[in-house]
Amino acid sequence: MNLAFGFPMGQAGNAPDLPGSLRAAPRLSNWLRFSPGGTVAVTPGKVEIGQGILTALAQIAADELDMPLDRVRIAAASTPGSPNEGVTSGSLSIQESGTAIRHACAEARAIHLRLAAARAGVEPGAIRVEDGVFLGPDGAALGAYWTQAEEALLEVEARGDVAPKPASRRGVAGQASARLDLPDKVFGAPRYVHDLRLPGMLHARMVRPPARVATLAELREGPLPGDAAVLRLGNLLAVVASEEWAADAAAARVAARARWETRESLPDENDLPAWIEATPAQRTEVARQNDPSPPAVHTISARFARPYLAHGSIGPSCAVARWEGEAVEIWTHSQGIYNLRADLVTVLGLDAASITVRHMEGAGCYGHNGADDVALDAALVARAYPGRPLRVRWSRAEELAWSPHSPAAIADIEAAVDADGMLCTWRTVLRGNGHSSRPGRAKDPTLLSAGYLDPPFPLPVAIDAPMAGGGGGQRNSVPGYRVPSLDVSMHRLLEMPIRSSALRGLGALLNVWATESVMDELAARTGQDPVAFRLRHLEDDPRAAAVLREVATMCGWPRAAAGEGIGTGIAVARYKGTGGWCAVAAEVEAAEVVRCRHLWIAADLGEIINPDGAANQLEGGALQAVSIALKEALRFDRLNVTSDSWETYPILRFSEVPAVELRLIGPQDAPPLGAGEPSLGPTVAAIAAGIHAALGIRPRAMPFTPDNLAAAME
16 A cells, blocks of 8 residues: 555645655654663554565665664564554565655754753754764764653654755665565574464464355364364354364364355356456546547557466465453554554454454465454454463465455556657557455455354455556556557456455566566567667657667577577566656477476666665566466366465476576666565566567467467467
């Protein structure tokens, strides 16, 4: 979630003008507090999901305060202990939280300097800060942040009138820094919510029905292992035991003893485009431009289709809850703790002050997986065991089959060039479910188990953020190329048989691939080199042109085929049209299956806080895109999702990872942009182009498996 998509605003009169998330939480003490022990606690509302964001935020704070990085402590987000920064998503953490922390620290620095100067009888401009210590004109120490920590200096609202340091004076931000979270992970120290163990803890497992639409008709009694017991809440079943093995074994027995009345509710997996076309939808105009255009000489019409996708989190979701009286405390790896709390208020019938949500790291997913759902599971079961911590861990099958999925969609594009080989018209029609079923954005809760209680809560149909908020299914649907006549529309489905929500990249996975494929086809139709053709249409976006030229140089474009069935493709996009610029070249080899052999990536993310972290994110996003492009598709029958294991939902293996070369370019004095998602769309598109170079086939459906490529050939 970002500031343009329902973000809560602060109450200060100047809040709307403050930068980043300061407009939502303008009080400086919400963001940082100094300790007499010589450290500063920084309390962002964004969370660590494996992207290294807390390290980057610590670098920003250390730089702005002139404090050593090892004196900065980043606190895990909690309600109400952290600012409400919505959801950690959209590659916006640096833009929103980083910007807020930078400005909050700049104001805190100025406030502390004024106090130190007043006490010393000098002007604030005569004092400098080194390692958190205030030094007077003669170099004598005049105190430090921590010697003034007892003062209520930061119990004020930000004014927005203190400029942060210019890029030229930053010494910590912009330098590679070791990730603060990695030592624990490398050496196996307990860090994840999965590792949390509290005195008297109980373990629970959920028992899911065999169909999306099901009613529990009968539950036969019988012995259970250990001290396991069954808990029924409407059509929701759970087993609870003091030992984890007993909960696992009891869940299997209870599932075998339950009889459900089921109803078919899912579409035909083998004809998804027909179902998508026939389903009622809400049309919105994404973009329209009607400038005079020359007559079309060459026209391309093409349909592109993508399947439902799973997040494939390596670790299934987990949560811990404990009820004390009329209040509940929850430990979760949710990406949006305040949004989660809003839905918990509705389901549990409590007020917000009675629900404390604490973030702990879990398996990263870069999107909306089962983390919020399992938090509700834990709270519901824990209510039956007051005073006892209750831990719920989903199974692999639950995570793959029951967490929200990225929606299937189709994109129909018709585009044309004029006699000079320039784009003259472009029309895109998109159809698919929305990309957001995150909690806290609808009247009814979006959490899985809420729909199985008695009475059940209705499940809201997934929505899309407006384009001003980054978009959802329509993300990156407006081509970044100059075209005089443009018409882009989104048809969001009003029925949702498979619960859909955000997955890394959202609509950009389909839309960048579709756009770049059409650009390749138009270039070929007019006899133009694909890179040169793109550059002719990027005169209004020199930073896009720069990353495209860079990646072309990196891969030696145009590349001669390295052998039969080997080809290279290239693609470029600016993520969301407002984020980072990224160009990718991909060399693929097509034999029994398609394999990506090599990736070249060039990106412009503006100011880079941690170059190593940015590179990790771009590379990781590209590798996830390789997996999605070549392997991933959710399988289901008319009752339920059937791809509930790694055998039925394969992902990229380490042995299949391509070589990756990456360069970061762009001005360091430009505003920082996110690194987590810009590489996905261009990677999918570059692989598709590489397949055409290798086989002469234009892929029309993801994933690019032999069956789908054979269908494209036909």
